[in-house]
Amino acid sequence: MHSHRVAVALSSLLALSSVPALAKTPANVAAPAAGCAAIPLAAADAGAVRTASAADAWGGARTGQGTLSDRVVAYSIDAELDPVKHTIAGKQKLTWRNRSAQPVCSVYVHLYLNGFDGPGSTFMTEQRASSSGFRSNVATRDGEYGYIRLDKVRQNGAAATWTFVQPDDGPKTDRSVVRIDLPQPVAPGASTTLDIDFFDQLPRVVARTGYYGSFHLVGQWFPKIGVLELPGERGATAPRWNAHEFHLHSEFYADYGSYDVRITVPKDYTVGATGQLAGAPVEKAGKTTHRYLQDDVHDFAWTADKRYAKPLVKTWNGPNGPVEVKVLYHPEYASNAEPVAQATIDSLAYFSKTLGAYPYRTATAVVPPYGADEAGGMEYPTFFTADSTDMVEPGSVGRFALDFVTVHEFGHGYFYGILGSNEFEEPMLDEGMNEYWDQRMMTSRKQDIVLTRPWLKALGIGTRITPFEMERLGASLGDPADPLGRNSWARLSSGSYNTVYTRTATAMRQIEALVGTPAMERAMKLYYERWKFRHPSLADLRDALAEGTGKPDIVNGAFDAYIYGTGRTDDRIERLSSDEVLPLPGYHAYKGKQVLVGSKAIDAAIEKHRKAWKAKHPDAKDGQGAFPYRTVVVVRRDAAKPPQVLRINFADGSHRDFPVTSQESWQRFVVTARSKATSAQLDPDGLLRMDANKLNDSRTLESQPAAARRWFGDFATLLHSFFALLATL
Template identity: 60%
Template structure:
């Protein structure tokens, strides 16, 4: 998911909906009391509520071991969903029947399983999701308000195992309010033996919410995500730090996303004939018509989620194909409303470009479809959301080339497609380690924008017509969006409890990884990520698995472990600066001097006179001498200060004769003095001349000139003025 759009995150406000009576569910306009069922001892513990960055690498055979490509299936399929669902687009409801077949990978019987009922985050203001909105004061993204009648929920109408009724009860694994109903425990009549499978027959009913966060409807548009009962993940010893079997199942938090096992989806969606449908996976034949309704049949193997959209206003979809060595031919479809017709072709191009870049730099794309959805106006909160083979982009009105809006559409499309790799194929736990998805994806997006010069044009069209069009490379934009002076949360912190919210996970991870890339080299880092993809595709890697893969593959373990220790497992600001620069002539000094058997007393006046005479004589002999040279050597002193984490730093000093000195500043010292005596005056001193440390709080104090130079100050002033004007323009469009 991308904060939407890129710079609107700066403008997000908190909006809190009213209170609702706890333990009440809305069901087709009536209120139904949910009666908790009897509970039993599950015997298998739950993952800790505060679980975050894993420090111990997973076992080599975790999740069935690396996928070589010679297996019968892409993933070690754990779950199978067969779903039949019918949409009522007037009431915005979905009625569903589901066969859920789950395999017990553990070596012990399982008597209880856990399901996510994510839609219940939107059933009332007492859910964990809404409680956290009130507590944080931030709101979700742009803070769309939930009004009366906008609430949504999911009901379990019946659950059976082999024809026997299954008892169930709501639980709050993270200690959220007891009114939260986003996780349910099923106590099975028959235990699932080690290595065996069981099938649950589930009838469910969705009331979709007005789209305020990730899923829901607006008028005829429906984005149906996290809409079916979805089983949690049973992790085994050696997987993501687990030492024994445990259920990893968290409540739906304001800023958390998802985590699920790989499996197969066979889904039949029945909608009115006038509605265009797009969904995860491949459509199986033509839709089947009956009583004015069409049933669309989709299948997709080796994914861990399924989402879909339906809208009667969708224009004729834009379609295309893409091919690349090692990948199947991919059918691309862009769905869009008529008002955003101009967005379709740019979204198609950005998707193809992203397929090329990710395939070249990480590994082949394994699926045969990509569906891109551009939500209509007033359904923006459905934009910027990812599901396997299916994602939503942004709708930009009055789209103009080389503008902030054009960059936003391009970047969000690339970002959401990129989730297909990091969230989709490298299926990390987004609750506990969001850095592995949002952060690494933002980093890879930034690498792509840099490699292809997809820069951010700050000025609106009217400023460009006046010849004012400052351009920012997107790595610098990440600095703008990142808390540098007080980074409150480690990158490896979970998504649920962050002082500064989830947004720094995106930008600060990108900066940390860009800094790492500059230290170890582009080729080494890309080699490491290709190996990470090869080893961990269709599994569930942890941060420790990423760390170990990069350390081993790049051959630069010390550097990788330092960066992870400073920025991933802890949080350290980087703050090096030039404290002072001086460059003074080495002149004769007053006082008593011994020489040739007698002492000579030189007064201050005599020394100054002698120095002036020597300078005058030298100047006549060197009429073309450069400024900063003369008859006396210059003693140059630079003092560097360190007020943050110790990072390998480079200091470069330039001299008037065109020469330079480059030295290293490494280690834990808080300051260091560097000195040279040369026949030329110093001109400037610069820390980090290659720009390797984007996490540094203030790049302006990384350099000093001996004489005042206001060029950088003027450049930053012009750029910031242009950015301010662009933000004013953006505010006016909200």
């Protein structure tokens, strides 16, 4: 998610009451099962896993034999939408398998929609406390809040009790996680089914989900069980429930399973959803029921609206067979449908080629209508929302945003969907790695950001920014506040969280530059093949990259510096001198004797030698002469110090490269050559993307007006990008 922020940023380049979600008190409640040891919850500061998962974690590597995933859950849901009141009446059968070796007497369930139930939720509390806000900061007014209410929970006919909990020590008014105490324990390896009646009041869409007029984006809408992690999975040493509160920047983490969802809406409403439509919709009494099925996913979302135009439907023939590509859109954005469809098809091809074959039969994209921008830029398995724009001309900023948000949200289908990253604790694995791979795709498309304003040229500002240049400029490389691997809520600010995208993409681009593109591509395919449908950790990504590239020193060094730490790289040329090595007065050895040579004699000899050399080399350039030159370059190194190259350029057109490897704060290079040095350049091939300031990487012996102009141009570009990105922080 959140790369809807890119659309906001790029478009800018052109110019205390709470609705209670009260639980009903069930009648004839059975007492919770006794004799079960309590299973703890994951810690409130969990994140940045350093210990690799076990080989048999999550049922072991998926070999293609049997199901795609180790199906832990099954959801069978009936949902009926009231589009006037914006409510959903739901009945759910939740079947869950206990993978642990001990009986389970309580389960934890997410009620995400309660993040929008009023100012007292963790989500909204953090939004108020955020100095830089969240997305576009659409306000929620009275009557626009939303919630989810549990009406009944039964296990084998016996009523269960439930209690709201705050696993991350959030406000007691947060109701986004509930503990359900079971009447009967679930034995090791056994499964149980909970019959749950629930009721949703959708909020006016302000972030991720809700309604606007007749438009409904229904996400985070059903009771969803947390993940019981076992020893050897994502750093766990004992069974633990992973069920964090719904934080401002956190998203979702769940077990893989099967979904069978029946959606009932007025007959004139168009529906789109996760998965495949099973049979023809059934019409009865002015309403239509649509049934969707999907295996091997960990979430389900849908949309319904009476204003959708006829969907644009195409077919992509992939390695695993045909994929139906569908775009839902409103008439005012008809021009967006074809670009979104094409970007989706291109993404299917790119991700299938570079990571692994797309495993599903559908890919549905939604173009949000005017007034519901905050529904844009959101991802669910086989289903996502794109952007919307009035500017679809190729090369325009609006078109770049439309294409990129489509690519980004589709890409989540791999990093959030198929790989199943824990977005609560390690958002970098989804948002950051997805951003990196998306920008590789945009680069392969040669789709730069083109700024067309005439005044930019007048100011000397470049009118074309590459995708990775944009990422680097917004990555806060000069003052990183938080490690990239930190969880999504324990961060300095929303601005710091935003660097999960930009700084991760930049760090991965640097690793790729240092190990070579073929090695990085091999490593990413290894990561995907090894961890698809298995919930990897940062340590699992680290080890796959180290093994796949064959360059563990580079990979581990980058992870220690930038992912597990707040390393700052700023190598710079501190000093450059290049002086002739001339004979000096004093005693000199001559024919076995010490002979005193005075200054006048030395000067005369130097002049004579220079004239003779010049006569033999009439075409010599400035900086070439009768005597050698001694060049001294001092490089200063700050904080994280990756290996790189120093290039010294000489007046005769030659250059010499030297390895910069010192882990001290400086490194001195002394070179004696027949030609005078003209300049020194660090990282001449542009491999170190994490360097906070590229403007101090070079120094010339003489002042260069062109360099000054370049400095101003780079600074202006940086400043311009900063203001463009400001709206996203």
